Amino acid sequence: MIPVLTRAQMRAFDKYAIETCHVPGVVLMENAGRGAADVLSAMIEARRPHTPSREADAISARARSFPVRHVQSPGQPATYPLEARVVVVCGTGNNGGDGFVVARHLYARGAEVEVYLAGKSEKVMGDARINHDAYIDLGGRFFELPEGAGLGPLHTALARADFVIDALFGTGLDRPITGHLADVIAVLNDAAARCVALDIPSGLDADSGAPLGIAVRADDTVTFGHLKIGMLTPEGARLAGNVHVVDLGVPDPPILTHVGVVAEVIRRETVGSYFAPTPERSPAFPRQVGAWTRPGVDLTRRGDTRPVASQ
Ligand SMILES: NC(=O)C1=CN([C@@H]2O[C@H](COP(=O)(O)OP(=O)(O)OC[C@H]3O[C@@H](n4cnc5c(N)ncnc54)[C@H](OP(=O)(O)O)[C@@H]3O)[C@@H](O)[C@H]2O)[C@@H](O)CC1
Numbered sequence: 001m002i003p004v005l006t007r008a009q010m011r012a013f014d015k016y017a018i019e020t021c022h023v024p025g026v027v028l029m030e031n032a033g034r035g036a037a038d039v040l041s042a043m044i045e046a047r048r049p050h051t052p053s054r055e056a057d058a059i060s061a062r063a064r065s066f067p068v069r070h071v072q073s074p075g076q077p078a079t080y081p082l083e084a085r086v087v088v089v090c091g092t093g094n095n096g097g098d099g100f101v102v103a104r105h106l107y108a109r110g111a112e113v114e115v116y117l118a119g120k121s122e123k124v125m126g127d128a129r130i131n132h133d134a135y136i137d138l139g140g141r142f143f144e145l146p147e148g149a150g151l152g153p154l155h156t157a158l159a160r161a162d163f164v165i166d167a168l169f170g171t172g173l174d175r176p177i178t179g180h181l182a183d184v185i186a187v188l189n190d191a192a193a194r195c196v197a198l199d200i201p202s203g204l205d206a207d208s209g210a211p212l213g214i215a216v217r218a219d220d221t222v223t224f225g226h227l228k229i230g231m232l233t234p235e236g237a238r239l240a241g242n243v244h245v246v247d248l249g250v251p252d253p254p255i256l257t258h259v260g261v262v263a264e265v266i267r268r269e270t271v272g273s274y275f276a277p278t279p280e281r282s283p284a285f286p287r288q289v290g291a292w293t294r295p296g297v298d299l300t301r302r303g304d305t306r307p308v309a310s311q
């Protein structure tokens with residue numbers, strides 16, 4: 001079973017890990033961002049037309065500035081330097097902080113990275129500020145897009161990007177998005193680059209799965225800690241695209257016992273394990289349930305046709 005949390009439960013999960021279990025928030029953010037960078041690295045690796053030879057890497061200009069690593073180790077599923085242009089669009093909260101962590105790791109792995117902050121640096125505080133400063137002080141390319149700024153530079157950057165990372169809003173979203181931030185999301189949604197949302201697509205209500213004003217349409221979502229219920233509604237699932245869950249580096253049982261879950265997703269394999277194949281077939285539902293019965297419970301005779309959610 002895969003746990004599914006509400007927005008409040010996920011925020012309580014982070015709070016409990018930080019305040020009761022004393023895992024620093026900046027450590028959770030690093031685990032989240034590095035996990036997302038690993039998912040991105042695997043996507044970038046999968047785009048390579050063929051695995052380049054050592055000779056080809058040796059003549060690449062960027063291979064001279066970044067170490068070439070051919071060993072694929074767990075958590076680093078890529079050959080460096082990464083061959084991709086990545087634009088990270090950050091908000092001023094902790095979701096933006098995750099974006100700065102992703103940007104730092106992809107930059108360290110040799111990708112061409114640019115970060116656009118939808119606001120002013122002075123508004124970035126706490127753990128997000130630590131990662132904002134680390135990325136910039138390591139020499140990362142960075143641009144501010146405060147209220148009133150034209151979005152032309154973002155348009156131009158996205159036109160040549162392979163990936164755009166949506167790090168505008170996560171579980172902190174609590175009202176409809178309007179004005180400048182809505183315009184930034186519209187630009188993201190117009191881009192041809194593959195869009196990867198961090199935690200949830202910005203603008204998606206993590207509980208209802210409905211857009212709050214406007215929402216990012218992601219190709220993939222790397223969600224942190226646990227699935228949020230809003231990503232499982234029909235509209236939420238469409239906006240989230242392929243969902244990848246990255247762990248925060250804390251054990252679940254002590255925290256989930258405290259914060260609870262709202263639902264659980266049953267894996268396809270788990271559903272299968274509840275039932276044993278039989279030669280019987282239901283005349284009413286020959287394809288769906290006819291060939292499967294749970295030991296001791298014959299669904300075909302009982303006529304139980306409720307759908308079973310599975311992943
Ligand atoms: N340490 C942790 O807890 C960890 C957190 N993690 C990450 O942090 C994310 C949650 O971060 P967050 O709480 O800072 O909120 P976030 O989603 O970045 O929004 C920022 C602020 O925007 C504002 N705002 C809201 N709606 C708005 C609107 N419509 N239009 C304009 N502004 C609006 C509102 O502030 P307000 O304006 O109300 O003061 C809000 O606080 C989470 O999803 C995960 O990605 C992970 O790194 C794991 C560790």
Ligand SMILES: [K+]
Nearest residue numbers: 166169200202
């Ligand atoms: K996001």
